[in-house]
Amino acid sequence: MRHIISLLMENEAGALSRVSGLFSQRGYNIESLTVAATDDPTLSRMTVVTKGNDASIEQIVKQLNKLIDVVKVMELSDYPHIEREMMFVKIRADSNEVCAAIKLNVDIFRARIIDVTKKMYTIEVTGSPEKLDAFLNALKDNTIIEVVRTGAMGIPRGSASLTI
Amino acid sequence: MKLSGAEIFIECLKAEKVDTIFGYPGGAVLFLYDELYKAENRGDLRHILARHEQGAVHAAEGYAKSSDKVGVAIVTSGPGATNAVTGIADAYMDSVPLVVISGNVPKDLIGKDSFQEIDIVGITRPCVKHNFLVTCIEDIAPVMKKAFHIASTGRPGPVLVDIPKDLTNPAVKKIEFNYPKELVMRSYQPTLKGNKKQIKSAIKMIAEAKKPILYAGGGVITSNAHNELTEFGRLYNFPVTNTLMGLGCYPSNDQQFIGMLGMHGTVEANRAMHYADLIICVGARFDDRVTGDLKKFSPDAKVIHIDIDPASISKNRPAQNPIVGDVKEVLQSMLAEIKEQKIVPDKSAYDAWWSEIKEWQKLDCLAYEQDDKIIKAQYVVDMLCKVTNGDAFVASDVGQHQMFAAQYYRFNHPKRWINSGGLGTMGFGLPAAMGVQFANPDDTVACVTGDGSIQMCIQELGCSKQYGLPLNIINLNNGYLGMVRQWQEFFYEERYAMTYNQSLPDFVKLAEAYGHIGKRIDNPADVEDALREAVEDKKNLHFLDFVVEEQGNVYPMIPAGYGHNEMYLNKQDAIEDAIKKSKLLEND
Known part of the structure; x- marks a missing residue:
């Protein structure tokens, strides 16, 4: 089962490697991991997407909580939540026909073309990881040059929150 | 008065009431050793010179394990630090409170593959409770305070403090020394008191049990809870078994003590675990040397698991009743609750359970014969x-x-x-x-x-x-x-x-x-x-x-993958098992 875990941790050197190290040391999977400082510069917020059964997710959450730099952990999958991921796609667009087809998909997926050169389009798209997969799938007849994904980030809906 | 980093280091040790420090000198810790030398001459503390950094850390472990103090060791950068890793990992596995100080090359040489440089913070990350790379002289005192606090509270463990050489050099910088008095860490607050509801329901489970067993480990020793454990055990006439780490937390000359459990535990302890209907696990962690094959382990038992480390609970064996907290505090609350509720366990069931255990004890599984020729x-x-x-x-x-x-x-x-x-x-x-x-x-x-x-x-x-x-x-x-x-x-x-x-x-x-x-x-x-x-x-x-006897074996033994009811008691069992297995292979 796919799980999405959010954590707040001290914004200190080495904190990130403690978390990523934990996953490799204990043989847990990481599908994606994103991290950045929050509005409070002493805190970082991290979102980890992982796979495992309920018992192993319980262990992951406990082990994360045990790390001294980790302030709080929340298993977002336990709550109604919103999940988004951002992606850049660089794609060959060297004929009018191809450009039009791409433009159509960009409109359908509410993506944006953020860079245009003679032969290339660079597209920005935001959405759930499934939507991003679907977008790539829709473009599979084209020549995709480069894909950059941020990995998922999430936030609980309503008044539930991960704050200190 | 302004102090150098090395002087601050000594003041931190004094503030933590450290009287003995084990170590081995080297280039990156020369300033620290210079101050250690002066401190020793003043009679502030003593430094014990091991002959290898691994020895220094193990000595600090022995010091900590046999006292109520934090063990302290100091090593130099590079090979000094890597030699200390085995000791640090050992302390991590056995929850020994340790502060290990390693010198590192001066800050501007870090990352340059300098002489005797190694990323010891990176190397030890998986085997410390926490570690620090100190990056400025101002951080030495607060980091030392945190290090001792983290090492000695909650589930104890080793903390490494890596100090670059220039921070200790009096010619580089001196500052006023202030040792933090209070320490509140928002990210580290171990739970000490057990949850009231869980404790109440644990007592209910005990009252309903017919074949309970008290399984106590090193956590009881760490938490100084041997008196509470003994009182708790005696109150209900539980059979008591200890893990390897827990030996001594319940007196072994007590009638209720049925020996160590696990791979080389007694028959009575292992069978009692196997046939129990309730395991009360106190400060132990269902280690694989205790449980063997988890699928075969104690198939019918419910588990009450008391531990200060939530991650130890339901890691290997799911607990029906997890109680997170300091073992001593939880046992005290349980004893108080038991006295209040006056719950009486099922006497006749307990008697029947004990007579089963006494039958197993009659096997006298630790018996051996000493002849007059070869020492056993x-x-x-x-x-x-x-x-x-x-x-x-x-x-x-x-x-x-x-x-x-x-x-x-x-x-x-x-x-x-x-x-x-x-x-x-x-x-x-x-x-x-x-x-x-x-x-x-x-x-x-x-x-x-x-x-x-x-x-x-x-x-x-x-x-x-x-x-x-x-x-x-x-x-x-x-x-x-x-x-x-x-x-x-x-x-x-x-x-x-x-x-x-x-x-x-x-x-x-x-x-x-x-x-x-x-x-x-x-x-x-x-x-x-x-x-x-x-x-x-x-x-x-x-x-x-x-x-001693050249090819003597340790019995009893649970071979890997076997259940606690399938032990070898002697060589004959091992031979018969081998024959049985080879026949099974032939039949295949």
Whole structure:
């Protein structure tokens, strides 16, 4: 089962490697991991997407909580939540026909073309990881040059929150 | 007054009331050693010079395990730090409160592959409770404060503090020294008190149990909860078993004590675990050497699990009733609750349960026969227990001798049994025994070891001599790496790959070369006298080289993948099992 875990941790050197190290040391999977400082510069917020059964997710959450730099952990999958991921796609667009087809998909997926050169389009798209997969799938007849994904980030809906 | 980083370091140690520090000098810690030298001359603290950084850290472990203090060790950068890693990992596995200070190259040389530079913070990350790279002189005091706090609270463990050399140099910078008084860490607040509801429901589970067992581990010792545990055990007449790490937390001469459990535990303890309907696990963690195959382990039992580390609960065996908290506080609340509720367990069920256990006890699974020719290792430990009245500190290395010591030395008090349980570090015994002796200078300290293990930190005989430690080294010399050989005998058709110890040194001469008393004993009749003579000599280290049975095995034994009701009690069981297995193969 796919799980999405959010954590707040001290914004200190080495904190990130403690978390990523934990996953490799204990043989847990990481599908994606994103991290950045929050509005409070002493805190970082991290979102980890992982796979495992309920018992192993319980262990992951406990082990994360045990790390001294980790302030709080929340298993977002336990709550109604919103999940988004951002992606850049660089794609060959060297004929009018191809450009039009791409433009159509960009409109359908509410993506944006953020860079245009003679032969290339660079597209920005935001959405759930499934939507991003679907977008790539829709473009599979084209020549995709480069894909950059941020990995998922999430936030609980309503008044539930991960704050200190 | 402004102080240099090195002076601040000493002030931090003083503020933490550190009186003994184990270590080995080197380039990156020269400024620290310069101040240690002055501090020693002022009588502020003493530095013990080990002969290898691994020895220094194990000694700090022995010191911490046999006292209520944090063990402190100091090593230099590069190889000094990497040599310390085994000791740090050992302390991590066995939850030993340790602060290890490593020097590093000056800050502007970090990352340049400088001489004796290594990323020790990175290397130790998976085997420390926490670690720090100090980046400015202002951080030395707050980091030291945090290090001692983290190491000694919650589930204790080792904390490494890596200090670049320039931060300790008085010519670079001096600042005012302020040691933080209070420390609140938003990211680290261990739960101490057990949840009231969980405690209430635990007592209900106990009241309903017909075959309960109290399974207590090292956490009881760490939390100084042996009195509470003993009271709790006696209140309900529970059968009590200890893990390897927990030996001594319940008196072994008590009628309710049914011995150690696990791979080399007693038949009665393992069968009681197997057939129990309720396991009350206190400060233990269902380690694989305890449970064997989890699928076969204690199939019908519900579990109440009390531990300060939530991650230890339901890690290997799901707990129906998890209670997170300090073992001592939880047991105190449980005792109070029990007295209030006046819950009486099912007396007739308990009687029936005990009569089952007594039947298993009749097998007398630890019995052995000592003839008048070849010394049995078991006999040596038995005699050691006798001549020390079961009251010595016993440090051990890792292997068969460790299991013999655990089985045959009857520990009645906590913190007397000092061994490497989690990591299983050969070479742990001698330096750990030194640390124990430093913490308990007037007590008898024995190191039970073997001809393989003792050679892994033999250099510490030098340190023992320098500080005049009257240790009793009990070398159970069978000429083999006995435990590995035992597995080869049972499971690798007696192909003894690399387990015969060729070219062993003359241990008597070796001990003498270091300035100690050495003695070789090969006659069973001489065992007791040699031990008595060594123990009674409070001035000298005695290295007793006991020539014991070459191919003796540790019984009982649960082979890997077997259930707790399928133990080998003797060689015959092992042989029959091998025949059975080969027949099964033929039939396939």
